[in-house]
Amino acid sequence: MEAKQINILHLYYDLMNLYGDWANAAVLERELDYRGFNVRLDKKSVGDDIDFSGYDFIYIGSGTERSFVACMRDLSRFKDAFIECIETGVYVLATGNSHELFGQSVTDCDGNEHEMLGLLDFETVQSATRVTGDCVFSAKPPFYRDKLIGFINRAGGSQTGEIERPFSVEPGAGAGFKACDEGIMYKNLLGTYMTGPLLVRNPPMMMYFADKLTGERAKHESKRTDMFFEYQGSGYYTALDELK
Amino acid sequence: MKVFFAVIICRILYFTGKCIGRGSSLPGKVVLRFFPDVLGRLSLPGIIIAVTGSNGKTSVTELIVHALKESGKSVAWNHEGSNQTEGVATLLLRSASLGGKVRSDAVVMECDERYAKKIFEKVHPTVLLITNLCRDQLTRNGHHEFVADCLRAAIDVLGDGVKLVLNADDPYVSALVLPKTAQGDGSGVLYFGVGSSGDGVSPAAGMYDDGAYCPVCKARMTYNYRIMGHFGDYKCNGCGFSRNKPDIDLTTQENRPLVFMYNFCAAVAVCNAVGIDASDAAESLKGYELKGGRTVSLKIGERKGFLFISKHENSFAYDCSLSRIIEQKKPCTVIVLVDSISRKYYTSETSWLWDINFDLLSDENVKNIVLAGRYANELAARFKMSGVSRDKVGLVFDLSGLRDFIEENTSGDVYAVTCFSDRVKLFKALKR
Ligand SMILES: [Zn+2]
Numbered sequence: 001m002e003a004k005q006i007n008i009l010h011l012y013y014d015l016m017n018l019y020g021d022w023a024n025a026a027v028l029e030r031e032l033d034y035r036g037f038n039v040r041l042d043k044k045s046v047g048d049d050i051d052f053s054g055y056d057f058i059y060i061g062s063g064t065e066r067s068f069v070a071c072m073r074d075l076s077r078f079k080d081a082f083i084e085c086i087e088t089g090v091y092v093l094a095t096g097n098s099h100e101l102f103g104q105s106v107t108d109c110d111g112n113e114h115e116m117l118g119l120l121d122f123e124t125v126q127s128a129t130r131v132t133g134d135c136v137f138s139a140k141p142p143f144y145r146d147k148l149i150g151f152i153n154r155a156g157g158s159q160t161g162e163i164e165r166p167f168s169v170e171p172g173a174g175a176g177f178k179a180c181d182e183g184i185m186y187k188n189l190l191g192t193y194m195t196g197p198l199l200v201r202n203p204p205m206m207m208y209f210a211d212k213l214t215g216e217r218a219k220h221e222s223k224r225t226d227m228f229f230e231y232q233g234s235g236y237y238t239a240l241d242e243l244k
Numbered sequence: 245m246k247v248f249f250a251v252i253i254c255r256i257l258y259f260t261g262k263c264i265g266r267g268s269s270l271p272g273k274v275v276l277r278f279f280p281d282v283l284g285r286l287s288l289p290g291i292i293i294a295v296t297g298s299n300g301k302t303s304v305t306e307l308i309v310h311a312l313k314e315s316g317k318s319v320a321w322n323h324e325g326s327n328q329t330e331g332v333a334t335l336l337l338r339s340a341s342l343g344g345k346v347r348s349d350a351v352v353m354e355c356d357e358r359y360a361k362k363i364f365e366k367v368h369p370t371v372l373l374i375t376n377l378c379r380d381q382l383t384r385n386g387h388h389e390f391v392a393d394c395l396r397a398a399i400d401v402l403g404d405g406v407k408l409v410l411n412a413d414d415p416y417v418s419a420l421v422l423p424k425t426a427q428g429d430g431s432g433v434l435y436f437g438v439g440s441s442g443d444g445v446s447p448a449a450g451m452y453d454d455g456a457y458c459p460v461c462k463a464r465m466t467y468n469y470r471i472m473g474h475f476g477d478y479k480c481n482g483c484g485f486s487r488n489k490p491d492i493d494l495t496t497q498e499n500r501p502l503v504f505m506y507n508f509c510a511a512v513a514v515c516n517a518v519g520i521d522a523s524d525a526a527e528s529l530k531g532y533e534l535k536g537g538r539t540v541s542l543k544i545g546e547r548k549g550f551l552f553i554s555k556h557e558n559s560f561a562y563d564c565s566l567s568r569i570i571e572q573k574k575p576c577t578v579i580v581l582v583d584s585i586s587r588k589y590y591t592s593e594t595s596w597l598w599d600i601n602f603d604l605l606s607d608e609n610v611k612n613i614v615l616a617g618r619y620a621n622e623l624a625a626r627f628k629m630s631g632v633s634r635d636k637v638g639l640v641f642d643l644s645g646l647r648d649f650i651e652e653n654t655s656g657d658v659y660a661v662t663c664f665s666d667r668v669k670l671f672k673a674l675k676r
């Protein structure tokens with residue numbers, strides 16, 4: 001039997017790629033390949049022709065505030081096609097500030113309002129201060145039973161809007177953020193302010209997406225023999241131990 | 245009277261601190277708490293040089309001081325490396341007479357990028373050098389464009405009374421005077437650059453490309469040639485923003501590592517900005533070995549090598565060090581040690597490891613790679629996602645076993661890459 005084909009799109013790979021974001025698409029590709037699937041990873045960015053049909057997973061990383069504005073400017077070319085993707089249930093992960101794209105607007109620290117995709121009912125208002133630090137998240141069902149580790153690196157400010165939030169920031173852990181609900185969730189779209197190689201640092205999150213995309217449950221973790229998975233898991237516990 | 249007491253207090257605290265081996269920011273901190281405006285009351289020399297930027301601050305500062313001294317000037321500078329507001333306050337107060345006069349011909353102050361504005365509100369430099377803007381210490385700095393905005397605000401404080409010395413090869417630094425600032429008509433800016441070695445366009449080094457898009461308008465940029473990372477001869481396809489022709493370009497002067505060449509050119513440019521002939525300054529720096537150098541000799545039994553000190557949380561520094569290792573062209577073992585990420589603050593953040601171009605170590609001269617320290621697992625995962633052959637890589641979690649592991653399992657010269665925060669642990673582990 002021929003192996004199933006899975007197509008991944010890493011969107012704005014060179015514009016929205018602060019601090020190791022590339023590894024999220026790469027590690028998922030690696031895991032799917034390990035499970036015996038045929039994987040294609042496409043990288044697209046500003047000015048490229050993009051046909052959104054045929055992708056099973058789309059990833060966008062984080063960028064500087066200026067890069068983010070350029071990202072939205074370019075993405076507006078594909079607004080309808082991209083939203084259509086999400087409505088039909090394609091898996092989309094947006095880490096860092098890129099998840100702000102799915103709201104109504106972003107107001108930058110100079111007071112300029114930028115129109116966003118308008119898929120979800122929230123608005124982001126930025127301030128000139130910067131929020132950075134290690135964090136620990138818990139995720140609400142039906143997502144992950146495990147804690148997630150990560151890093152927040154964003155413009156200060158706030159998000160307003162009554163929307164479903166998939167994550168909760170563990171108060172006091174890591175850099176000592178206050179408890180709050182965080183991120184966005186709609187159909188199979190998931191977004192969070194966490195940045196960096198989240199899927200590498202959090203094996204449960206990588207397994208979640210791999211399970212969904214392959215339609216199979218992973219082999220029981222203890223039966224796995226690949227060293228990568230072992231390093232990944234040990235690294236996760238090292239960081240979790242440091243941060244709690 | 246204020247000044248008198250401030251100077252006395254600073255001197256006492258400074259010398260007490262020195263005796264008990266404490267840092268040099270405390271005296272300034274205490275004095276500024278009691279006399280917040282005292283720095284404005286000091287009488288300062290006509291040459292005040294501020295040095296800031298992501299990489300190379302400490303090295304360039306040392307070079308500038310050496311060249312100024314060689315030209316016959318006396319210099320006060322923050323040689324302990326305390327580069328925030330308090331450190332600069334300590335420097336000025338301990339160099340001042342009881343009447344508040346700083347008697348040296350020149351002051352050279354290394355300034356933290358994030359504190360530059362606060363420092364300049366108290367002390368106006370006559371020359372401001374900005375070395376480069378790179379990804380560095382995300383835990384403190386967020387990202388390089390945020391730091392650029394901090395520096396823009398710092399430059400605004402200075403008005404047109406300052407000569408800017410900027411890196412022509414770094415688009416983020418050159419864009420600091422756009423849109424046109426008080427200094428931005430060009431007359432108040434001196435550019436330095438390294439120029440092409442003639443090999444034409446080299447690909448963007450590494451895992452990311454901060455030179456892909458214009459810092460001014462975010463259209464795509466194209467490069468005539470790249471030196472390293474986003475340094476090179478760039479031009480924006482959108483707004484036309486492009487590299488300025490350097491006033492100081494010393495490509496052919498010496499056959500030294502690229503990082504040294506940048507520091508060297510920057511130091512010569514600063515000297516030129518204060519009226520020293522560029523060729524005299526260059527001559528006085530020829531062959532100069534940095535006291536605070538980032539390359540330290542190593543010896544394990546009969547095997548020799550170097551430690552290339554590279555700031556954690558700074559993929560640029562790591563990429564430079566890995567390139568240096570390859571340039572040695574000797575069969576070797578490479579140790580990468582990440583045990584505590586910062587000595588100054590608490591973090592477990594490792595995403596910067598994924599920005600480092602470890603593929604450089606695929607080079608055939610690299611026979612073995614030893615990943616060591618608390619974060620060896622994350623490093624191992626990182627290497628698994630690189631093109632480096634798995635057979636070369638060994639892991640050592642407990643540093644007490646590092647020396648034995650190296651003696652029993654590896655060959656060739658030994659090169660180590662780690663940060664200040666882990667340097668002492670490395671030397672301890674390598675000692676018998
Ligand atoms: Zn431009």
